[in-house]
Amino acid sequence: MSTSFESKKVVIAGGSSGIGLATAATLVQQRAQVTITGRDADKLTRAAAAHPGLHTATMDSCNRTALDQFFQAHGPIDHLVIALSGAKGAGTFAGLSLQELREGFEGKFWPQLNTLQAALPYVNKTGSITLITAISAITQAPGVSGLAAINGALELMIPSIAREIQPLRINAVSPGVVNTAWWDFLPAEAKAATFEQFATQTPVGRVGEAEEVADSILFLMRNRNITGTIIRCDGGLSL
Secondary structure, three states: OOOOOOOOEEEEEOOOOHHHHHHHHHHHHOOOEEEEEEOOHHHHHHHHHHOOOOEEEEOOOOOHHHHHHHHHHHOOEEEEEEOOOOOOOOOOHHHOOHHHHHHHHHHHHHHHHHHHHHHHHHEEEEEEEEEEOOHHHOOOOOOOHHHHHHHHHHHHHHHHHHHHHOOOEEEEEEEOOEOOHHHHHOOHHHHHHHHHHHHHHOOOOOOEOHHHHHHHHHHHHHOOOOOOOEEEEOOOOOO
16 A cells, blocks of 8 residues: 555645644655645745745635635645644633633634535545644643633544545544744743743653654554544643
């Protein structure tokens, strides 16, 4: 069985930075035909300049009409990776703004499902779909109940969807704390201190890198005997 990605058509929604871009970069190196989508045209331009051969499409994944038009125009694809994410929903429950939690769902849960539904008719049955969730779905830590709701909801759907769309496969990778631009809402010193704190709580003794999560994504894309599964790539943070 071939495990080559050469000439395979891959769409990565939310691929202009972080885990999505790390995945795209690896696939381009392996001669896949990769298209990344994102809302920020400047980020997409920079990503394409850094990785020759990478195709881009400006896309708001909250816009279902635009998604339908994009996938119809793009045509058949072999693999779909959905790395869309928001930054809202964290905080202890007593003080958690439920409006911000709604916005958290609007930033990740609904865009991921919008993209998945729009793409389904175009993903080859021998291919794969991989969602990026987060370890907050299962950590049961203070301050992440809202994030747990968003990511847990996505993870709970995956096994049922896997049965519905068989033989097409769907899985998810659930990262822990990863050194990406998602954390750039913090000043540099605070970000470094936060990573240091998480490193002391994590069995591997450090935070993760986007390329390590990308390795897990490619594993799920390549292995045709895995579906309906969540892979935890969290350095043991959830233990």
